[in-house]
Amino acid sequence: MLTTRIFGATSIAVVLGAVTYFSGVSIAKAADIDAKKIFMTHCKTCHGEDGHPTDLGTGLGAREFANAEWQAKTTDEQIIKQINNGTPEKMMPFKEKLTQDEIKALVSVIRSFGKK
Numbered sequence: 001m002l003t004t005r006i007f008g009a010t011s012i013a014v015v016l017g018a019v020t021y022f023s024g025v026s027i028a029k030a031a032d033i034d035a036k037k038i039f040m041t042h043c044k045t046c047h048g049e050d051g052h053p054t055d056l057g058t059g060l061g062a063r064e065f066a067n068a069e070w071q072a073k074t075t076d077e078q079i080i081k082q083i084n085n086g087t088p089e090k091m092m093p094f095k096e097k098l099t100q101d102e103i104k105a106l107v108s109v110i111r112s113f114g115k116k
């Protein structure tokens, strides 16, 4: 029965969505958020494809995300705050452009640059 199958798949998706939603602070790895793509669209211009700042980013004062010391001393909350609020004249705020789930998902992209 096709309708039963479709209904079944929808329920699973709803349950998975709810689990992701209620897991709250844990970094959302929801299937419908492609964090790497968001990074490539909104962040690459300054932070580079691999977290290594571009000339533009370097000129504005962006750092190397692969830096182990920076990775160790920076909390996920600080990263989320920076993406939300930006820094005047250096980085634009993203809280109006991206959802909180998307911003949380970006933390894992930034963390991945430190693991090389």
Ligand code: HEC
Binding pocket: 038, 039, 042, 043, 044, 045, 046, 047, 057, 060, 061, 062, 063, 074, 078, 079, 082, 083, 087, 090, 091, 092, 094, 106, 110
């Ligand atoms: C116009 C260039 C530009 C864009 C686009 C940009 N940033 Fe930034 N970003 C910067 C600069 C410059 C800094 C350093 C700001 C400072 O020193 O306060 C920074 C700082 C940061 C930091 C904090 C690093 C630290 O010093 O602790 C994070 C995290 C970050 N950016 C993530 C992102 C993400 C994620 C995006 C995309 C959603 C993004 N940025 C888009 C320029 C940019």
